[in-house]
Structure formats: C-alpha cells, structure tokens
Amino acid sequence: MFDINVLPTDCAQKRAANACSGCGAREHSVCGALDDRQLDRLDTLADQMTLQPGDVLVRQGDPANHLFNITSGSVRVYRLLPDGRRQITGFLFAGDFLGLATGDTYAFSAEAIETSTACRFRRNEYRDEVRNNPALEAALLDRVTHDLAAAQAQMLLLGRKTAQERIASFLLDLPAHDPCRPGPADHVRLPMTRAEIADYLGLTIETVSRVLTRFKTSGVIRLLSLNELRIEDPARLRAIAEGEI
C-alpha cells in the first residue's frame, strides 16, 4: 500500500466505467448502474491513483481499509499457499470493483498488471455511503452476485475441464471483460504473462504455451504478437471450450 502514487482528482473516468463495474458476465447491460448525481456524490469520497506494473492495491492479511474501482488498465487478484503456489482468482479491468471483505483483513492480494488507474475509497466512509444510498447498495449487490456467478464458472473450469478446454474458455471470455479491446470481438488482448494465465487456469506456463501452439498450428487462432491474438475459428474454439471436441 506504500508504493502507490495517489492523486486526488475528480475520478472522472470512473463514470464511464461504472455502468459495468464489477461485472463478470457477458451481458454488461444487466449490471446495476448509478446516475450522475450519485456518482458525483461518490467522487467526493474517492482518491484517484495511478499504478505501475506490479504495484500493490491489496495485500492478503492486511487490514481491509479500502475499496477500489479500477478505471483503466488491468489488475490481478490472487491467493497464495504458504509454499508460494499462486491461484489468480480473477483479472480486473476498467469498471471492475475490488476490495469487499467480510472480516477485518483482506483474504486476497491484488496488483496492477500494466499501468493502471483506480479510485480508492475509505472503507468506513464507503460503508456509510452505502447505508444511506439504497441504489448504490443494490448496484453493489448486483456486482457481487455477478462475481459469484463468474467464480462458479471458474470452479467448473478448474475442477472439470482439460487444459485445452480451459484455454479455449479463457480466450473466449477475456474480451468480454476487457473494455480496452482495440477492435473486433475476435481480437484478444493478453496484458498478462503466460505465468499469470497459468496461475489463473490452474496450469503451468509450459502447458499454456503448448496448447496455444497447438491452437495456432491447427488454425484456430493466430498469434499477432506475444500479447495479442486473433480467433480465426470462433465456432471451433467454442466447441473446444465446451468439451465437444
């Protein structure tokens, strides 16, 4: 929490992003949204901060004093085992919400993947605000419900899908979450490393690399660069993701 550059600003970017904040689903429209007056009120509570790659938003075990709204870039959320094994539980993008905890401490860590910005709220102030603002609370409930549904889908992936199915699912889901997608839907931006993809999918970097190579060789995808690819055969990829091949 100390290596972050905090700039108090009007938090303007959040506004555009807020409509689908915390949304783990494909259908952004169903997310709870707030009107401009409510967002103005929220702005007075927030600090805008700029994050460099690797900067820490939240550390597992630290007191849960803040909540965040990601306004640009991307963030990894993860849990660790004592021996260092890491499970990334989610990637967050502009509009996503972070930091709800049930106890006094965070049960997860969160770090910026690329240069990113976020709005930071003090937990107490935010909680009071939520209490006095039913619309905000409803939006929050909607987001958390979305996240829970996404988490259940990820459990299915981790518990029952093969490596090939996991990576196909990942490539299909990622663009829906990332509002930064530069062009058409078949274009996938991968701001994260292979190690992060592996830790998200419960695989090793070698397996991720091998499966991507196989997809490339079989013409399902085309690698534009290390961090960008195009889905050449979406139907086939969807079939693979659902275990129909």
Added chain:
Amino acid sequence: MFDINVLPTDCAQKRAANACSGCGAREHSVCGALDDRQLDRLDTLADQMTLQPGDVLVRQGDPANHLFNITSGSVRVYRLLPDGRRQITGFLFAGDFLGLATGDTYAFSAEAIETSTACRFRRNEYRDEVRNNPALEAALLDRVTHDLAAAQAQMLLLGRKTAQERIASFLLDLPAHDPCRPGPADHVRLPMTRAEIADYLGLTIETVSRVLTRFKTSGVIRLLSLNELRIEDPARLRAIAEGEI
C-alpha cells in the same frame, strides 16, 4: 420444480438459522443478521417446503423465479458440462441462502442431498421487499460477499492443491458450515456420497476413497461409519491442507 412438496407454514425454523444464513466463512458472528420483526415480515412472503433426497430446487437454465433459504438438511449446488461432467460449487446447510441470479435464468442446479426443508420466496416479491428494507439488503450483501470469499478459496483448492490437500481442507472446512454437527468439532458428518465429494473437489471417487484410506491408515482420521468420521490429529490434517507436509 414440480417434484417438490410445498407446505405453506410460518417458516419458523428459518429464524434460528438465519443468523448465519449463506455464510461460507468460519466466523458466523460476522454474518449479517436480521431482527425478529424483519423475519416476521419475511415469513409472510415464504412457502415452507419439504424435500426428499434428489428433489430439485433449481435447474440450470430454468427461469429464475424463486429464492430459497435452507432451514434443515443439506443441498448440493452444481454446474454441468454438455458431456455430463459435474462440478459441485457448494454444499448448503441450514441457514444458507440460494438462488440469487443476475440474468433471467439460473446458471446452476440445486438438489437436496438428504431429507431437507427450505423456505421459498417469489423472486419479484423478495426483490421488492429487499428494496424497501435496507437491513435485509445489507444482510444479503454480506452473505454474498462471504460466498464470494469461499468461492475464491475453492478456486485456490481446485487450481493449486493436490488430492491429499483438497481432502484435508474439505474435512476441516465442512463442520464449520454444517450446523447439524452432532458433537465436538473433530466430528465430521458426511451427508454426501463419495461421488459428490469428488465432484466438489475436482477428483474421482477412486481418488477420494484412496486418500481417505491413506488418512485412516496413517491415523489422521478414524472412520466411524461411511458417513461419519473423527479427526484424530487436527494439527497434522491442517498441515496437510496447507501443503506443509
């Protein structure tokens, strides 16, 4: 939804259970609770229903018309892949909450494991009630946040733990969720079959059976019956669960 015996009653059992409803964490005390007046108000909206083993509360893909509060027994919540692979995303016990969905249809199925009871609410009525009752909404948000934290812990388990670690974690966590535990904390009731444990932990029944046998042989647990066991060496089991052995 058709094979369920619905009995409109005052839904009294829910009251005792409600204090920790939906709670996926060890610390039941942090869960949002409602006072008696609020519960009375809720009772007027609910049908009490009795479920036999295998009875369906919710079917994946069906319109999301209801919400449930489990009042006794146990329920499995799961997702399926087209070829029948199943991932159980959670076991619910008395006091747990079920049925929040973001879209118009359920993204999961839920069935009774043993003879159980539940309170059923019409989604629209419940939503209106929530809108007019901030305390209820806050309690709901708290529960869903708990569930989300539990889901993240389960992702770590499914993505990064070995079979042995998964089963140790499962045996340690289960009693905290099950208010029916008959006696001391080292006593574990297993209302579910080996197949359900396997589908919850991302393993096969054979692996579950083998690991339980190994734990038994090494003296960490003692099998009292097929569906009941005692943890003989909790410290050792905790060490196994965290990968320290």
Added chain:
DNA sequence: CGCAGCCTTGACCATTATCAACGCTGGTGG
C-alpha cells in the same frame, strides 16, 4: 437371501507437471 447401490482396492494408463535447454526480444551500456 439376493440384489442394487455404493465403496474400496488393484493394475494400468494418460494428461499434465517437472526439468532442462534453447530462442526471442527489448533495454542498457560499452
């Protein structure tokens, strides 16, 4: 008593992890 369903155990196999070497790329400093 016999059967069905669930569980356990064993033999074998496959997917994925591990270990190792090499290649690419981008940044830095001579």
Added chain:
DNA sequence: CCACCAGCGTTGATAATGGTCAAGGCTGCG
C-alpha cells in the same frame, strides 16, 4: 551501433499424480 544480458516464451524428454478400467466387498432393503 552493436553486443550482452535478463526476462519471458517455446520446445523436448522424462516423471508423477491422478484418471480409467475392472473386480470384488459391504450394507441395507425388499
């Protein structure tokens, strides 16, 4: 401007965890 290096990614060989297939045992119920 080029060479080197570090970090990341790819590829290959081998190993191990857990899955699959198969047989047999236990238990409860009709």
